[in-house]
Amino acid sequence: MITAKVAEETVPSPLSGKKYAVKVFFEAGVQFEPHDAVLLFHRWIQERVFENTIDVVNYAHVHQGPKVMLIRHHDYFAYDDRDGRPGLLYVQRRPHEGPFEDRLREALDTTLRAAQRLESEGVRFATGQLEFGIYDRLFAPNTFDSFARVEHRLRQQLSELFKDDGLSLEHASDPGRPFTVSIHGSQKESWRALG
Amino acid sequence: MMSWKEQLEGKIEPELQREIEIFALQIELRGQDKVEEKLFAETRLRKGVYGQRYDNGVRHDGNDVQSLGYEEKLSKGPNTVWDAPGMQRIKLPYGGLNAEQLDVLAELAEEYSDQIVHVTTRQDVQLHFVHLEDTPDIMRRLGSVGITTQEACGNSVRNVTACPLAGVCRSEVFDVTPYASAVARFLLGHPDAQAFGRKFKISLSGCADHACGLANMHDIGLIAKTKDGRRGFEMYVGGGLGAVPRQAKRFRDFLPVEELLPISQAICRVFAKHGEKRLRGRARMKFLIEQLGLARFDELVLEERAKLREDPRWRTLLEGAEQVQEVVLSAPETKLVALGKPDGPPKQWRDTNVYAQKQQGFSTITVCLPLGDLTSDQLRGLAQTARQFGIEQIRTTVEQNIVLRHVPNAKLDGLFAALDRIGLAQPGAGTIVDITSCPGTDTCKLGIASSRGLAAELRGQLAQKNVSLDQAVKDLRIKISGCFNSCGQHHVADIGFYGVTRKRGRHQVPFFQVVLGGKWRENAGALGLAIGAVPSRRIPETLELIIDRYVEGRESNETFQQFVERTGRANIRAWLDDLSVVPPYETSPELFSDWGDPREYSMSDHGVGECAGAVVPAAEFGLQASEREVFEAQVLLDEATPGEAAKRAYEAMLTAAKSLVEMEVEDIAQEPEVIAEAFKTRFFDTKLFFDPFAKGKFAQYFFNAHQHRDVLTNAEGARQRVEEAQLFIEAAHACYDRISQGGAS
Numbered sequence: 003m004i005t006a007k008v009a010e011e012t013v014p015s016p017l018s019g020k021k022y023a024v025k026v027f028f029e030a031g032v033q034f035e036p037h038d039a040v041l042l043f044h045r046w047i048q049e050r051v052f053e054n055t056i057d058v059v060n061y062a063h064v065h066q067g068p069k070v071m072l073i074r075h076h077d078y079f080a081y082d083d084r085d086g087r088p089g090l091l092y093v094q095r096r097p098h099e100g101p102f103e104d105r106l107r108e109a110l111d112t113t114l115r116a117a118q119r120l121e122s123e124g125v126r127f128a129t130g131q132l133e134f135g136i137y138d139r140l141f142a143p144n145t146f147d148s149f150a151r152v153e154h155r156l157r158q159q160l161s162e163l164f165k166d167d168g169l170s171l172e173h174a175s176d177p178g179r180p181f182t183v184s185i186h187g188s189q190k191e192s193w194r195a196l197g
Numbered sequence: 198m199m200s201w202k203e204q205l206e207g208k209i210e211p212e213l214q215r216e217i218e219i220f221a222l223q224i225e226l227r228g229q230d231k232v233e234e235k236l237f238a239e240t241r242l243r244k245g246v247y248g249q250r251y252d253n254g255v256r257h258d259g260n261d262v263q264s265l266g267y268e269e270k271l272s273k274g275p276n277t278v279w280d281a282p283g284m285q286r287i288k289l290p291y292g293g294l295n296a297e298q299l300d301v302l303a304e305l306a307e308e309y310s311d312q313i314v315h316v317t318t319r320q321d322v323q324l325h326f327v328h329l330e331d332t333p334d335i336m337r338r339l340g341s342v343g344i345t346t347q348e349a350c351g352n353s354v355r356n357v358t359a360c361p362l363a364g365v366c367r368s369e370v371f372d373v374t375p376y377a378s379a380v381a382r383f384l385l386g387h388p389d390a391q392a393f394g395r396k397f398k399i400s401l402s403g404c405a406d407h408a409c410g411l412a413n414m415h416d417i418g419l420i421a422k423t424k425d426g427r428r429g430f431e432m433y434v435g436g437g438l439g440a441v442p443r444q445a446k447r448f449r450d451f452l453p454v455e456e457l458l459p460i461s462q463a464i465c466r467v468f469a470k471h472g473e474k475r476l477r478g479r480a481r482m483k484f485l486i487e488q489l490g491l492a493r494f495d496e497l498v499l500e501e502r503a504k505l506r507e508d509p510r511w512r513t514l515l516e517g518a519e520q521v522q523e524v525v526l527s528a529p530e531t532k533l534v535a536l537g538k539p540d541g542p543p544k545q546w547r548d549t550n551v552y553a554q555k556q557q558g559f560s561t562i563t564v565c566l567p568l569g570d571l572t573s574d575q576l577r578g579l580a581q582t583a584r585q586f587g588i589e590q591i592r593t594t595v596e597q598n599i600v601l602r603h604v605p606n607a608k609l610d611g612l613f614a615a616l617d618r619i620g621l622a623q624p625g626a627g628t629i630v631d632i633t634s635c636p637g638t639d640t641c642k643l644g645i646a647s648s649r650g651l652a653a654e655l656r657g658q659l660a661q662k663n664v665s666l667d668q669a670v671k672d673l674r675i676k677i678s679g680c681f682n683s684c685g686q687h688h689v690a691d692i693g694f695y696g697v698t699r700k701r702g703r704h705q706v707p708f709f710q711v712v713l714g715g716k717w718r719e720n721a722g723a724l725g726l727a728i729g730a731v732p733s734r735r736i737p738e739t740l741e742l743i744i745d746r747y748v749e750g751r752e753s754n755e756t757f758q759q760f761v762e763r764t765g766r767a768n769i770r771a772w773l774d775d776l777s778v779v780p781p782y783e784t785s786p787e788l789f790s791d792w793g794d795p796r797e798y799s800m801s802d803h804g805v806g807e808c809a810g811a812v813v814p815a816a817e818f819g820l821q822a823s824e825r826e827v828f829e830a831q832v833l834l835d836e837a838t839p840g841e842a843a844k845r846a847y848e849a850m851l852t853a854a855k856s857l858v859e860m861e862v863e864d865i866a867q868e869p870e871v872i873a874e875a876f877k878t879r880f881f882d883t884k885l886f887f888d889p890f891a892k893g894k895f896a897q898y899f900f901n902a903h904q905h906r907d908v909l910t911n912a913e914g915a916r917q918r919v920e921e922a923q924l925f926i927e928a929a930h931a932c933y934d935r936i937s938q939g940g941a942s
């Protein structure tokens with residue numbers, strides 16, 4: 003036990019990373035294009051759907067990435083099609099403090115709130131999968147070691163949140179990219195079903 | 198607590214590291230209201246930390262002005278909320294980058310910005326939506342791979358630009374890269390380049406005929422030349438775009454390379470001494486030259502040159518310049534292979550994006566970046582491609598693209614495929630689809646119309662019909678600025694646009710002024726003239742009309758400039774008459790919003806620019822530095838290092854004394870003995886430093902510290918030294934205030 007404690011203290015945990023990201027994917031064939039996201043995000047600002055919004059940024063011209071963003075003070079939502087897989091990406095730009103479990107829950111809650119709002123606008127999601135990322139290389143380099151140190155607590159927390167014991171976690175191992183874990187579970191009717 | 202500061206210890210060049218730590222401390226001090234607003238604003242601008250649209254805390258959402266709910270704290274500049282995210286400009290002398298640096302830029306964009314890196318029209322790159330508190334870490338991470346943001350904005354020598362083909366160009370006289378590097382390094386933080394009233398831009402070009410260096414639109418433009426076998430430059434001064442564009446004037450027919458740094462230094466001194474400081478709109482060097490006349494300006498430069506003490510860096514920075522050879526990691530191939538085969542690069546890409554280098558068997562590839570943007574994934578992909586293909590040198594261009602140099606011809610197929618995989622194999626480099634645009638209303642506080650929105654729209658429309666366009670049209674350049682300040686360089690395009698606004702009833706309408714006849718070639722050889730303004734939404738049809746008339750009406754081999762000249766601006770203006778009429782809002786509401794932005798257009802988001810920042814006298818920077826040093830002394834005291842604390846406290850006093858002395862004596866030597874003596878004779882003996890109550894007491898603290906500066910001090914002595922330093926610096930501030938108000942007694 004003593005050895006483990008020393009190791010934990012001297013090697014910072016990836017879970018101490020301060021900026022999380024979550025991506026949920028659109029259902030195949032969904033009719034929701036970057037241009038629609040521009041209009042929608044502007045409307046969300048007008049209607050004050052989310053707090054602390056600043057602006058909508060249109061990068062529809064870039065190849066496979068965050069094409070349209072709703073920028074908020076500490077974070078942003080993006081219509082993102084990295085690797086050709088369109089979905090809603092949530093990224094924290096500023097450090098968030100607190101225990102890992104609280105921060106993970108906060109990141110998921112914020113993402114799913116936006117996803118649920120999109121569902122109410124008619125956008126359908128593939129609800130059996132999501133990606134979790136830590137955009138903080140100081141604490142969480144994208145290595146297998148990071149994954150090994152995160153996996154147990156991440157699985158535990160996600161299983162509880164999604165009431166799903168059969169989750170599979172897969173480390174996205176591209177070392178250049180931020181630390182990312184791909185999570186697969188049972189398909190839900192919608193993100194709104196999670197309440 | 199792990200930090201980037203600890204993580205990168207020893208990996209950053211010490212001087213740069215110290216600059217970054219000083220800036221981090223200044224942020225802290227400003228947060229405690231211990232640094233004046235305007236001083237802090239100029240300080241951060243000189244670190245490339247720039248304001249961004251909506252940083253005044255409000256935004257028009259199309260219906261109403263919304264408060265953005267930023268936390269109420271101090272400001273970080275006039276009308277700039279501390280808590281608002283801003284832009285970080287990153288300086289890349291001559292646009293030079295390597296794979297490792299691309300990787301770091303990708304990481305920074307992901308962790309602090311919005312995953313997008315934007316290449317500017319001056320070979321810099323920018324990150325947006327960055328928080329002030331994150332900037333020191335960004336600088337540390339950049340510093341660890343040899344990049345600085347120092348003097349990227351503010352009243353300073355901005356990024357030194359150069360032709361991206363320098364070293365590989367078939368028509369260059371010689372490779373200007375080492376000279377661009379020397380100028381950038383020499384003037385970075387140079388004392389003679391700190392007291393400008395406005396920014397200062399330098400560019401180098403390898404030849405006179407091609408556009409690349411744009412020498413004619415810079416404060417100093419240098420074109421490579423040889424004379425009797427010696428290297429030198431044809432030197433131009435006083436060019437600039439902005440609201441009042443001026444072409445540069447030839448200043449030296451041949452400036453030998455040995456004189457490059459001293460004459461540049463002398464010009465900086467003239468600009469610092471004689472340039473306008475109060476009226477920002479008249480403060481660029483082009484106005485000084487206009488006011489003095491070139492002959493008088495020349496006299497002043499020669500006077501300053503004569504005063505300069507020999508600086509060994511004039512020579513050492515240029516050592517080996519003539520022998521510079523870019524590292525080539527791949528073996529050359531003399532045969533251009535397989536470009537036309539079905540699965541190889543398309544002909545269109547080969548025609549526009551591949552440049553045969555003067556080094557036989559190698560090519561330079563232009564990677565077209567729509568609107569100058571690329572994602573973190575693309576940056577990493579580009580870095581990986583560069584490594585895979587042995588490409589050592591990557592450069593950004595003033596046309597907001599990237600070039601990959603020294604690609605063996607035999608590897609072009611593979612390179613094309615690799616670029617295509619990351620979405621970076623678009624053809625059309627240097628053609629009408631390759632549109633340059635400033636940030637405009639997307640992120641710039643001064644933006645009037647959506648230059649990027651328009652650029653994206655035109656690019657999309659032109660790309661669709663590019664193949665069928667007449668060759669004379671394909672070769673035209675389009676450049677777009679969001680306002681008259683010309684960051685999109687609209688004056689030097691064949692067809693330029695800049696944002697303006699018009700009113701129709703109660704509503705505002707985004708317009709673009711059409712500028713025709715500028716010349717990109719010959720180093721920005723001619724400036725275009727405004728023809729008339731058209732609603733933003735009608736610019737695509739305006740463009741179509743102009744190019745159709747050009748194709749129909751041009752005489753054989755007539756250039757666009759010649760066509761415009763022959764047709765006459767009045768006639769061309771008449772073409773635009775119908776297009777410029779705005780129907781009522783009720784019948785054409787689409788004209789009342791801008792490209793890529795569905796909000797009803799409003800000018801209420803238009804703010805105050807930070808392009809220059811406030812003019813802060815050098816003495817104020819010096820006194821600020823002394824305050825920071827005495828604060829550091831205090832920290833050292835708390836850390837129980839009394840010897841270091843006393844030493845730093847003395848240095849703080851010396852800095853304050855030097856700041857005052859430099860108000861009276863230019864070029865004071867840096868030796869403490871000289872500074873102390875000058876302070877004594879000019880401020881103590883004259884009683885200029887005396888205040889009505891303490892008289893010369895605080896000056897005695899400085900003399901005492903100076904006299905005993907090498908004596909070891911215990912904790913008590915160090916504490917006393919720190920306290921005395923504090924009092925001396927306060928007295929120096931008071932003395933400065935008396936002098937600046939003209940009330941010295």
